[in-house]
Amino acid sequence: MQFLSDNAASVHPAVWDALRAADTPDAPYDGDAISAGLDDKVSALFGRECAVLWVATGTAANCLALATMVQPHGGVVCHEEAHIEVDEGGAPGFYLHGAKLLLAHGDGAKLAPDAIRAVIDPIRDDVHQVQPHAISITQASEYGRSYRPEEVAAIATLAKHRGLGLHMDGARFANAVAFLDCSPSEAAGPVDALSFGFVKNGGMSAEAIVFFDPALADVARYRRKRAGHLQSKGRYLAAQIHAMLDGDVWLANARNANAAAAEIASACGERLMHAVEANELFVHCTAAEREALRAQGFGFYDWGADAARFVTAWNTREEHARALAQAIAGL
CATH class of the missing domain: 3.90.1150.10 (Aspartate Aminotransferase, domain 1)
Known part of the structure; x- marks a missing residue:
């Protein structure tokens, strides 16, 4: 009777069916018809225009999303227990070419505007200190707590006022949506990018980076290739995401x-x-x-x-x- 991790769970049968259906010749990389259909499907789910990139891991999803918002001399405000700080083996520093994680406190591994301001307000606006470029929050948090829509909105307001990007690590985004009993758009709020997790929720080897600013996706495509995550048979990753979204x-x-x-x-x-x-x-x-x-x-x-x-x-x-x-x- 295993309760180690949802990563240890088996793959949902619908995913296996989708992989078999995708096992026909098609264009390589992300030029196939299955990958091409992701933007429209996810845009319909969120009720707004999205650009979607598949990757194989949540770490890659988080770091590639943040790399579109953060320069090497900048920083990302995140919770001190955030996955990008505690469980990604230094990958943010690697993908962001040395950018720093700026750690904040908060009950239940959740951030609030006051906690974010406590980190960024003391930073001088000069070249001698790392400047904040983005905020990253986790939905649901590393301690299984869900951000209410108004909480995400408050952080987004702060981010916009300070000119910061806003990323959401959604490794368990589905669980948050289910708990909140709200729409995916309400659970995500006005973030710039969402790492939409599928592997923990019955997927096999595919996660989605959802960009609500399509211009960020244009940058991410180059970074994905450079990072070694543009798989040549990408249709198999795209098929998994379609299978999970079909029929909810x-x-x-x-x-x-x-x-x-x-x-x-x-x-x-x-x-x-x-x-x-x-x-x-x-x-x-x-x-x-x-x-x-x-x-x-x-x-x-x-x-x-x-x-x-x-x-x-x-x-x-x-x-x-x-x-x-x-x-x-x-x-």
């Missing part, structure tokens, strides 16, 4: 994962470290309690000395979620 598979998958997380959360009580607003749970557990859970067959990651992280997935079985809930309640 992406949203149904996220709802399944969120429902399993809610089932487990109902048994955690005061053990919960953060409100459960997506498909991640952070739970206070002693080392002995974690050992007891593992002895019952549950897989998960330790989170520091006295906590555990449980992540549900699109295909988490109801009986497994219920069993974990009962096991935690019985500790």
